Amino acid sequence: MPVGDNRLHQMDSPFPLIAYELPKVVVEQSVRACRLFNTMLDLIFYDVPQLAASFSGKDAATKAEGEKLPSRIVDFDALSDPEGSLLLIDATTAPYVHRFENVEIFLRSPHPETCEVGVATITGVDSSALGSAAFAWDISTASFSVS
Numbered sequence: 718m719p720v721g722d723n724r725l726h727q728m729d730s731p732f733p734l735i736a737y738e739l740p741k742v743v744v745e746q747s748v749r750a751c752r753l754f755n756t757m758l759d760l761i762f763y764d765v766p767q768l769a770a771s772f773s774g775k776d777a778a779t780k781a782e783g784e785k786l787p788s789r790i791v792d793f794d795a796l797s798d799p800e801g802s803l804l805l806i807d808a809t810t811a812p813y814v815h816r817f818e819n820v821e822i823f824l825r826s827p828h829p830e831t832c833e834v835g836v837a838t839i840t841g842v843d844s845s846a847l848g849s850a851a852f853a854w855d856i857s858t859a860s861f862s863v864s
Contacts, residue, residue, distance in 0.1 A: 752845070759848030763840070768851040771858070775813065785812065802846050805830055806853035814850065 759765060776786045803823050805815040807830055815830065817823040823831060838856050840849045 756845050756847060759845050759851070763844075763848040763851035764855055765847060765851045768847075768854045771808070771854065772813075775811075779811065804846065804850055804853060805834070806850060806857050808854060808857040816846075 779786055803817040803820060805817070805823070805828070807813060810830060815826070815828055817826065836856055838849070838853045840852050844852075
């Protein structure tokens with residue numbers, strides 16, 4: 718066995734575990750079903766329709782000015798974003814949503830909004846980015862109306 722290779726080889730294993738492995742197709746379809754169910758729960762627990770309506774209204778205003786549409790990055794469902802993201806949501810400043818894959822990228826961001834975060838929200842376990850975005854959008858619009 719080469720140095721650093723401490724994994725058992727199939728022939729070295731006293732118990733062939735391959736008999737217990739599910740086919741890849743079954744696993745992928747099961748995971749997709751769970752993610753779809755998760756996204757549906759987000760539709761129930763968070764105000765996703767309001768998020769969609771807000772972006773639709775902001776799209777119309779932005780489109781008239783010939784700028785990039787804010788909804789261009791709104792693909793937050795668990796099917797397309799299974800691992801989640803760090804989202805910076807600001808209902809008052811276009812593009813309204815900044816999406817970061819991890820904290821390090823967020824901290825190195827050139828956007829001035831990343832230094833001016835006033836409120837952080839964390840959604841429940843298994844919430845997709847869609848639910849997190851809808852929740853943060855509600856907080857951002859509420860914070861704006863109170864200020």
